[in-house]
Amino acid sequence: MIRVILPAHLRLLAKMEEELHVDVVGVVTQRKVIDAIEERYPVLRGTIRDQVTQKRRPFVRFFACEQDLSHEDPDTPLPDAVASAAEPYMIVGAVAGG
């Protein structure tokens, strides 16, 4: 099980209250986690990454274990603490706009 924390706007959109839990088979990567999120909540397609290019939206950031993973290759394994559910994988709306 992977623990995922989404920003408030996306929780509202997906009608979820708290932390999201998804299951990923095999090596845990950002791509697999987001695939699992979108499969569970199709309404989130296009809100985290572009629907066509699959690239992260510019003002969305990915964090885990106090690391900024936004620029990591989406197929790079996530930290063990995320894979073991000790730490959440956080999708964050970038601070922008003053």
Added chain:
Amino acid sequence: MSSVRLLVGTKKGAFVLTSDGQRKKWDISGPHFAGWEIYHVKGSPTDPNRLYASQTSGWFGQMIQRSDDGGATWQPVGNKFTYDGITGTHQWYDGTAHPWEFKRVWHIEPSLTDPDTVYAGVEDAALFRSTDAGNTWHELSGLRGHGSGSQWQPGAGGMGLHTIVLDPANPQRIFIAISAAGAFRSDDAGETWKPINRGLKSAYIPSPEAEVGHCVHRIAMHPSRPNTLFMQKHWDVMRSDDAGENWREVSGNLPTDFGFPIDVHAHEPETIYVVPIKSDGEHYPPDGKLRVYRSRTGGDEWEPLTNGLPQSDCYVNVLREAMDVDSLDSCGVYFGTTGGQVYASADSGDSWNTVVRDLPAVLSVEVQTLA
């Protein structure tokens, strides 16, 4: 008894305001989609309970929401807007070629005859259509593929397709407008397009005869006279009586002819409304007085409407989508401001009441007149 429903899009959510035919007391529901920008909400003319909303965010992209119960509940529908074929380029602010990039839906226009058919005007400028109630969207690429497309440039607010006017007498005819490319018309249901900007004069364009490059802000039509169009341009209020083939200025005695919205009285095709704004650099009413101007002569001669509107220290703006009229016997006129006020007149603009005072900045106001 008749009633009225206002669909208000704001910077931080949508609001649905309802009143009976007296239009004195209003019930307000919302915010729907709290925290999201709601560019536009509009109902189907053939099924008033079918509403579509453009929900957008600079962070999280574009959503389309649909309601089948007049805004009580909503469900997200398709949000995949993919340009058709080779994307191509338009001009960027510095004059270089820039690839088309989808950013958001500015305007939603439900079909006049089918509640499942709906058009979407988007930024970067293109026209999309759905025939399955918003679940899937397909570009009418003849517009973007018009020979002038590579010359289009964004206005300061982006290169948005913000106006879609469907001809009730001719289902093949569609008018659209783009900032800052101009107005276009299709006579074959959106397959092919022609610019209709003859007579527009824009001081910032070197050639007075330029086919495109005009910053059209809004076009309005009375359904009984589909060949007569009224336009609020960046500067100038314009009129065409031949479906956009030729335009002439009707700014007349307006204190300033800069502005964003323009609309037509529901029962008087020659009665039109604008909200003059001081200038392109000062987006607020002249002299701090919020005045709607009405012409009963199709332009040229204008009168200020002030009764009930703030006449001192008012520095709000009224955006292009933020004015509409109802079709009750005594025509109602409505508009929203960037200060979050929504004003209503139940007597064609003679007097105004504040419907609500402290919403987020209002982006759009649409009215539904319900039986």
